[in-house]
Amino acid sequence: MGFTHIDQYGQATMADVTGKAVSVREAKAEGMIRMSESAYLMLVDQKCKKGDVLATARIAGIQGAKKCAELIPLCHPLALTKVAVDFELLSQSNQVRVTSLCKLQGQTGVEMEALTAVTIALLTLFDMCKAEDPLMEIHSIRVLTKSGGKSGQWERG
Template identity: 60%
Template sequence: MVLTHLNQRGEASMVDVTDKSVSERIARAESLVCMSAEAFGQLQAGQNKKGDVLATARIAGIQAAKKTADLIPLCHPLALTRVQVDFELEPEYNRVRIASFCKLAGRTGVEMEALTAASIAALTIYDMCKAVDPAITIAHTRLREKIGGKRGHWVPGESRAAGDVEEHW
């Protein structure tokens, strides 16, 4: 296996993507924010004292995707053409499912941007709800789909680690 983020001297370096073809690149990621019934009820009713939790988390996720290269070492700064952050409330589990979508025409993928968007949206929900429930958990942040590049279209397959449970996922 070739480690692409190391130069010939074994030092960290950004991958040169100059010779890669420009193509449409898409990535989808998600994260779950699990909380107490009280915190979820306030979020769902729009009664959080800090304001509109989901609107704030959406903006935070979009901004985070645009700043990924500033946050993750060796990531390329990308000219994203679309970033979308959506939420699905799951009252039966007192949780919020965050879905992020990133797109561009470029030489490198947008997986890290999609994962960063979902992660920062989740952290924003935590921040805004922690006064009601400091035991909120953020779980199952993962890439859901990738389109473009050498691999073409990728979705999670059956090659999951032993013990990885998809229950209620």
């Protein structure tokens, strides 16, 4: 089996998806950020000097998904029809769980866009809270589900 991103001369190339069927494709991803109690309370109480942390991170995550092809070499630029970024505040562990949903009707999947949305949102949370806690930890970034295309539905067990 040949590589999809290397041509016959060993050069990097974008995979040709021209012959793939158009279908509704969707992916969900998640990631976590752990922070000190003081940083977590600052975020929850909206006392961050940089402004509304969650609103800013949501917008950044959506923008990140839209710019995925500019960030990841050989990634196809996609006409996303839906990008959602959401947050779950986990007070027991001073963590924020970030989730994303990316959707389109096209010839290639949106897993990379969903992962990029989560990652950029997490990086924005870090940036906006780092004055309070420079030791925050971003972790557990992963795809949760994907659907559409030849391989159909997939869900993390």
